[in-house]
Amino acid sequence: MPELAEVEFFRKRWDQAARGHRIVRVLTHDGKKLLHGLDLAVFRRALTGAKLESSEARAKQMLFRFTGDAWLGIHLGMSGELTVAPAAHTPGKHDHLVLVTGKHALVFTDPRMFGRVLFHRGESPPAWWSKIAPALESAEFSADAVATFLRRRARAPIKAVLLMQERFPGVGNWMADEILWRAAIHPARPAGSLKQSEVRTLWRECRGVARRALATIAGEGDYLPPDLNAHIPKSWLFWHRWEDGGLCPKTKTPLRRAWIGGRTTCWSPARQKLR
DNA sequence: AGACATGTTGCTCA
């Protein structure tokens, strides 16, 4: 599920419920996979009694800062979610980490178990956090940087290139398709075959999709929409990409789906031409 | 039953 804006949604949900509150109990389950590499005893001891100070989302990762120089990193993988339950919550089969405060249980649930929990101790954020590529909305994510990257990945389909987190942090399967659809670029085009003007359009749509998707969630202060995708514009490809017989919202012609760049890809043949 | 899933990594081959 989680791409850029969804990750922000889940971060905000935990943050709202627990910022300024102490963790009184830490429950873990299945230390082999999601909690791999974690010293569970140290982890529990560090977080028990610690207060959530702040949190941030970048790309598809989240970082929660606790008192005592304790940092909790979470990646939601393919099917991870962060939920908030009453403090008495009994962990279900796929609840791998539960942080209990006086009021709430913060639950990390992930049936497919591709997610990841990281723990770090120190005054500054962990190295892996600082290494995340500059956000799509940042000045460092420039048209030139995109052009340079595309030149280096010249033979790969542009769809595959958009999924590369080292340049397009937070872009996942649906965002990549949305960006290409809006930019009117066929997903199978080799990255190196894009004209200068197309690269610029692509760059602009990367920012546009990120900004609009985030605006739906990051809105005023602590506001959090009740439904994850409720605010995604009705005009977007997003709402049609999985429908059988789905129509392009712009041209009203049939959409197509195929395996491109290692993922199922949806595009509008009327808008997005090969060559 | 079988195909497939909004992610990442690590392997192979060129």
Next chain:
DNA sequence: ATGAGCAACATGTC
């Protein structure tokens, strides 16, 4: 050395 393509990971759903 670098880039491209793909299986693997684990489980649920249609």
